[in-house]
Amino acid sequence: MxxxxxxxxxxxxxxxxxxxxxxxxxxxxxxxxxxxxxxxxxxxxxxxxxxxxxxxxxxxxxxxxxxxxxxxxxxxxxxxxxxxxxxxxxxxxxxxxxxxxxxxxxxxxxxxxxxxxxxxxxxxxxxxxxxxxxxxDQLTAMATKDGLTGLANRRSFDETLAREWRRTVRETAQMSLLLLDLDHFKGFNDAYGHLVGDDCLRAVAAALQGLTLGPDDFIARYGGEEIAIILARADAQRAVTVAGRARAAIEALALPHEATSVLGKVVTASIGAATAVVRTGGSAGMPHALLAAADRALYQAKAGGRNRVETALLLASPD
CATH class of the missing domain: 3.30.450.20 (PAS domain)
Structure with missing residues (x-):
């Protein structure tokens, strides 16, 4: 018991x-x-x-x-x-x-x-x-964001471009890429100093973030004074339209730039806009071909007088 x-x-x-x-x-x-x-x-x-x-x-x-x-x-x-x-x-x-x-x-x-x-x-x-x-989430953001501009960084851009390209191939669709480079930016830094140059980059980034883009579009700092914009499912016409708005938004900032050759003596940007269309018979390999095409178009924009948009079109292989 x-x-x-x-x-x-x-x-x-x-x-x-x-x-x-x-x-x-x-x-x-x-x-x-x-x-x-x-x-x-x-x-x-x-x-x-x-x-x-x-x-x-x-x-x-x-x-x-x-x-x-x-x-x-x-x-x-x-x-x-x-x-x-x-x-x-x-x-x-x-x-x-x-x-x-x-x-x-x-x-x-x-x-x-x-x-x-x-x-x-x-x-x-x-x-x-x-x-x-x-x-x-904070650590992830730190790993994918550019510390200066708040835009996505190059690593995030590379991952997003590869992902969007895979979707473009899967859907046999099209996509566009804008490469934007500030005109005579080295001269800007030499004239006003790197701290002001950083402020300029932040102002440009804010102006681009103010653009009305699609939910799957993506803006990143590509390197130095270069910024890339991925336009998901965008045809050549939309690419030109967005590029034009981006160029105008930067010029509208009216940031003084006495070292530029562009009329108006303000900060401007040259933009290369490339569109890839996936079709059987296309020969371009992606996404490097799209990057190369946008870069060539950007070079043409600079050679043509700067503060302008040049375009490129390529047919990409679905394989």
Missing amino acids: ADGGVSDRHSITAEAELRLLAAYCTDVIARVGADMTFSYISPSAKRMFRRPVSEIVGHPVREFVCPEDLPIIAAATARLVAGEVDSSTVTVRAVRGDGTLVWVEVTSRPIGDYALGQPGDRAVVIRDVTERKALE
Whole structure:
């Protein structure tokens, strides 16, 4: 009898401690059934999800995940069901009771023995990683942004150009590239100093960012005083239009430039606009051919008097 009493008291104490930990732990502990419905969730869910536990238990997981991130949950679940992994960890956006989103890391693992294809219930741990995600995004931005102008850097440009070209080939479509170079910029730096030259580059970048571009268009500092603009799915006419607007926006800044040969003595830019059309029979290899074509057009713009736009067209191979 005495031994039994000690065992019962120990069991009660352990259960109480577990409940206390579940209540005060910043992570959320949950049990999810095979039907992807919460059968249990710890009290800490109230703080994380800003809704009472009663509004979570008995409800499907999909109600609490940003719709765009549901495929991530589905893919992780499929791997567990197939037995590819013993546990899975994904990062998704959870929807709070007030409609706001919070980044969470979700780790799930099947409970007990289960047959492949039928994992049964899963133990789930949910952790708020909003601050970590913000730091990761900040570090990513630092790695892809040009520190002086705030535009994308050369590395980001190279990656985006390659990605857009792959899409252009896949869609048998077209795309355009603008290469922009400030006229007589070495003379500008010599006349006014490099600090003023940096201010000039920032002003030009801001003017270009003020252009109304498409959602998939991309502006980057290509190098020195050169700036590149990728125009996704743009034909030659749109390339000329955007290039003209970019040239006019820079001239409209009216930044004094006594060392230039351009009339008006203000900072201006020469622009090469190249358009690649993917067609069977095309011989140009990409994306280097598009870069080379834009560079040749830029050279022609400078040779033709500067502060102007020259164009190039090439037929690219879909292979």
